[in-house]
Amino acid sequence: MEKTTGARALVKALEMEGVGVIFGIPGGATLPFYDALKDGNIRHILARHEQSAAHMADGYARASGKVGVCTATSGPGATNLLTGIATAYMDSSPVVAITGQVAKAFIGKDAFQEIDTVGVFTPVVKYAFQPLSAAEIPPTIKKAFYIASTGRQGPVLVDVPKDVQTEKADVEYPTSVTIKGYEPYVRPDPAAIKEAAKQIIQAQRPIMLVGGGAVKAGVGPLVLELAEMLMMPIASTLMGKGAVPEDHFLSVGPIGMHGTYHANKLVTESDLVIGVGVRFSDRTTMDVGEFEKEKVIVHLDIDPTEIKKNVKNVVPVIGDLSESMKGIINEIKEMMPFVKDSPWWRRLKELKEQYDGKVFGDAFSPYIVKKIRELLGPEDIVTTEVGQAQAWAEIFYKALRPRTFITSGGLGTMGFGFPAAIGAKVARFSANVVDIAGDGSFLMTSNSLATSVKEGIPVIVVILNNSVLGMIAQWQRLVYNNRLVAAWLGESPSFPDLAKAYGAEGVRVNGLEDFERAFKEALKSEVTYVIDVPISPDENVFPFVPAGKGLREMMT
Amino acid sequence: MSRRVFFVRVADRPGVLYKITSIFRRRNFNIESVAVGSTGAPDESTIIITLDLNDEEADTFARMLRRIIDVYSVEEHPDNGCVIAEPAIIRADAISDELKAKYSLNELMPGYYAYMGDPSKLENLIKELGDNRIKNIIRGGLTAMVMG
The missing domain is CATH 3.40.50.1220 (TPP-binding domain)
Structure with a gap:
């Protein structure tokens, strides 16, 4: 038993769960928590958007098998986090999300930056907690980690009102946990x-x-x-x-x-x-x-x-x-x-x-993906964005070890791959981590370049840059009678220049040999390295089974 | 399709009903009635849900309920295996003693009558009174208990 604030109890409870790193962005409703983090032993990695913070924690969890932790403030911080948490939920990834909430007296009164976080998150988390006193915090954290990491894994939300963070109380840290109605281990019949x-x-x-x-x-x-x-x-x-x-x-x-x-x-x-x-x-x-x-x-x-x-x-x-x-x-x-x-x-x-490995049609992207496989070791990690780049990686990148192929399968979240790569790199720093990206997806979370540079977390981003929302273009060509609408992205920005503006490295390559040279450079780089690979906007991913058809009706 | 009664033991905690009703909303199950009551056990409530489902839907519904961590147990019974009652308060012009006796109506205040009993008998009462005599009616939803 010790007398302490809710915020300090929160940090200590996280440390007792073995948490070494948290991905997040501070805000008004988490200031007491951040103040307590300053005295703790947890590394905080500053994201530039809460969605990315959640993807980083998710990438960390998927690469390591341990629970990933992210944090955001109330209101917009929480709603920004939501896409990342829903992504983790759909792929059963163990993530604990800690959100700040307005003080108890303001809950339900449309206070500044107030949202019904528990209500909004409930459909996309395994469980949502809102401790209403400092003393409740350690047992809540214990339960949150237990629920997230056992049975069918999944994200858990802990929404902590600001006055609960500042309140002083006698707190105890439980060492074991049982939850009535929750029996994660099921012995098969x-x-x-x-x-x-x-x-x-x-x-x-x-x-x-x-x-x-x-x-x-x-x-x-x-x-x-x-x-x-x-x-x-x-x-x-x-x-x-x-x-x-x-x-x-x-x-x-x-x-x-x-x-x-x-x-x-x-x-x-x-x-x-x-x-x-x-x-x-x-x-x-x-x-x-x-x-x-x-x-x-x-x-x-x-x-x-x-x-x-x-x-x-x-x-x-x-x-x-x-x-x-x-x-x-x-x-x-x-x-x-x-x-x-x-x-x-x-x-x-x-x-x-x-x-096996057969390329249908005259697409170039598969050869880039195969080259990445050739140049990486079995323990290295690939993440993907969502769309054509993901589909190329799915078909042509052979994953050789569990937890080395990390992708948003269920929710299909564009912008997942890059922050997830950063999280995976934090989890397994000795491994090379490569995000197989498209130009459309990468722009959704490319501001994570700032995080990767400032925090010293180098990853490689290979952009299969076809200047279109590739999967949209493919469907419009093949399913919508060649009527292309809103798929054209154009050639802006220059990705190497974008990378350099953040202090990362970037290069545009021309052909497979040039790519190989650049990739080998990237493997040696101490900063994040963006390789921009021009691809024809007309490439289709084959095999392709259009929605509504059976697997036997593959287009090749 | 057949009418089924689900007895769901849950944690007596805010937000539990929200999780359960979310299943109806998401899967588009048409509920006939939901009643929440205590069973005497501390920190625990029982939610009694009556709805029409086929076997497959009923199976799905039960699994989805069991997946909710705040749900302790789920029992499903066909409605003919249960004792079912429904409460109602009816505001109506003076009801004859004969009708009051027939439906065991309890006059709470002048013109306000309480009913408690078989839901089909309640339907009969409503028919017998007719729209022009009923000024207001609140039906309380089905509550049930497994027989035996």
Whole structure:
């Protein structure tokens, strides 16, 4: 028990959770908290927009597996943070957001910079707290970290009124936590495991589909073990990239709107899909009725809400992924010998030999993405913006380790990649971190250049610069009868000049060899390095499955 | 589609009802009635939700409810497995003793009558009184208890 202010208790509680870094911007309602930060041991990284602060914390969380922390003031600080928190929510990323709130007496009175933060955030967080006394702060922080990091992970909001920050109280720091109604660990039902195993061994053409849950649960080795027993292909979702090394002989890369040709083909031909930590999103399955047709779907997930949400006809195994996978492997080991050869395995081999890394059409971007893969080590990290650049990266960048491919999969937030790269670099400073960007997305959060320079967090930004909102242009060309509207961005700004204006490095390259030279320079650079790669505005990302179509209807 | 009654034990905390009603709003479930009551357990309330759903929707709804951290438990029952009652206050011109007795109406103040009982019987009462005799009516929503 000690007498202290709410703000000091907040800083100490965060330190006790092992927090070493916070991304944020101060404001009127967080001044007491910032004052307390000055005496604490937490590094504060100053963002230039709250959305970026949230993406940085999210990038930090995704790269490290630890909880990322961001902070903003009340009102506009909080609403700016919202997009970043919604991004974390859609991709189940453990982030704790601390917002300042006006003093209790002003809540609900439309005071300056007041907004109903808890009300606004509730639909996009796993839980929202508003401690109303200083003594409540340490237990609230304990609960916030526990909720964010356990079960199906997700962001948690802690909204702290200003007078709660300044109030003095006797506070105690709990060392353990239980929350009534919240049991994050779920042991899978043995009967469900038996049924799943039975279905799997009956299949002639099984395929594994690994998602973001498999990355978070670290079940890559178990996925490989099962896949190798049955010699079946391992496909992934966009979020599942890196759960298993994508250079493994059974890996076929992602399926979906911008999946690889052979992965989409194989999942279409399969008679059983084993979904591991996936939610069968619309971008993954495309036409879901078509996807489910003539297939058994075994669905392993920690979150019961996901079962039967999108695909209806499933054999579910609800619970801890690691336990579920181990259970299924043990069952199958008892029931059948290892498969060494099968028509399905030969089909996989044939398709993979033909289509692995294949570039359809005359696009140049894929060669840049492949070159980045070639020049980076397996532990290095790639983040992406959203749009064509993301789709190129999805198809052509092979992630070799979990947590090395970081992208906004669910919300699809443009402007995510660059601040997320900064957060990832803070989490793993020894790794090279590269944001694969488009010119449209990068401009949304390019002011994070100031953060990266001032705080000494060097990352590499590769801008596939086609002077258009590329994915918009692609859809307008292919789906809207070639009627281009509002897609043209033009050639402003000059990205190298923009980078230099912030004190970063920037260069425009011409062709693949020039890119390679610049990228090698960038790897040696001690400041953030922006490489501007001119791309034709007419490039389309292929394969492409238009919305509403089934995976078999790929455009190439 | 069939009428179902959900008994949802929740934390007695501000904001819980908001999270639950958000499910109706987002998934476009048409609720018939929501009643919030205490069950005697400290820091805990029970929310009784009556709505028409098919099996799949009911399953989804229950899962979405369970996902809310402030929800402690969810039980779903078909309405024929429950004792259901609905309260109402009716302001009407003088009601005959015969009608009062038939519907067990309790005259709270002159012209104000309280009803408590079977919701279908309440419908009958409203029909029997007719629009021109009812000056105002407030129905309290269904409250229910599982039988057995």
